[in-house]
Amino acid sequence: MEFARTVKYEAELNKSFYKEVVESSGCDKVLECIQCGTCSSTCPVSLYMDYTPRKLMAMIKAGFEEDALKSKTVWICSSCYSCTVMCPSQIKITDVMYALKRMAIEKGYYPKSMPTPVLAKEMNNIISKRGRNSEMYVASMMVLKTNPFGMFKMAPVGLALFKKRRLHIGMEKIKNTKQIKKLLSGLKKREAK
């Protein structure tokens, strides 16, 4: 019988992880967490998370970078801002979730089975190029890229929408796409400096 160690040694932690988080937008108060658990109890989806929001705050402080970024928690967060409003330490927990999402994508840690990052990327792409989103296109791309058989599961919803004349297949485009291009490339250049 083999025994696996489930707790990390201190040497395996990234003790400065919290610094990275604190510097992200809206995350400046993350160290003020008092571990009261109000966030987890007010969260409508905490029971589906592998780490509850309270645990995640403790993990950030302690340096469990890999575990935090690999967790499904941030992808299950539906950003309803209940925790943010309730937190007695005024931590913008929803913004912390967003920051962890971005880090997880950047560092390649996000769980490959989660469709959310794929959805986000597809949406960004189409908005940057056309200025408008297309619900149908983005939803289809998400399903095709993560679970192609999911298309069958989507079919009844599509059919119901079609019957009610709510299926919009056209792709909209704004007139001044050049302006969006200029805005985004200008911002990218400044951020790189």
Next chain:
Amino acid sequence: MKSYGYYPGCSVKSSSKSYEKSLLLVMKSVGAKLKEIDDWNCCGATAYFGTDEKMAKAIASRNLSLAEQQKMDDLIIPCTGCYLTLKKSQEHLKEHKDDNIRAALDEAGLKGGDKVALRHPIDVLYNDFGVEQIKSLVKKPLKGWKIASYYGCQLVRPYSDVDHPYYPHILDDLMVSCGAEAVDYPYKTRCCGGALTGTVEDVGLRLVYILLAEMRNRGANCVVTMCPLCHFNLDVYQSKVIKKFGDEYEKSFSKKFEPLPILHFTQVIGLAMGYKYSELGIKEVMVEPKALLKAI
């Protein structure tokens, strides 16, 4: 006539056209003139913030600049997702007068954006025109309508200047002014699942089930929403929810899980004002309130 700028957002131009149809009619009735922002772009929704926060704020802010360039003081935003995204971006513009986002916006010819007032139609109807005026426009009081008003999250959180983040009342008040009965229940601002119905369906459907079951059990015979995504989740996924949780509901409450009509709040106000069923696009919702119509 009072003039307002109008930022529709992608949803009311695709799967929730009936929301826009009914909104425009109700606004016309109270005497509000809406002018759509020329060449507006998608707000980026929650997805963009999850990948690149600065790009997200920049892209959303373009709309705010355009609104000011087109001389709009108030901007009506019917989708609460758009509402929050634009509000969050505007907060950033207000707090950062010379960062990279500001500079990139200016460079692309997008000055300003921090002054235009961002308003949800419920806020405009309630605060600029008021319950009494709506009441005076009612031609067909909604007798027998027991309405569960669903506020969702993004309008009242985290910028809760419109109503209370957990115990809001303004939509209930408007429904009462239309002659309906307001059903009280504790989940008025509980999450509808947002994009989870599409991404992590099991979790998303469970959230919708919790809401619908509670509304039913409190005696509602109709639900009104103020956000196209809330509406989509409750309306379009209702049949899936009943299929999945129907037995569980029957076991727990010893009655059948009957589907509820889910309407945009402007459709209900429009009906009370005497507009026709078809003008308001009510045929486009999945469960039509046919029995309730007979009562008025």
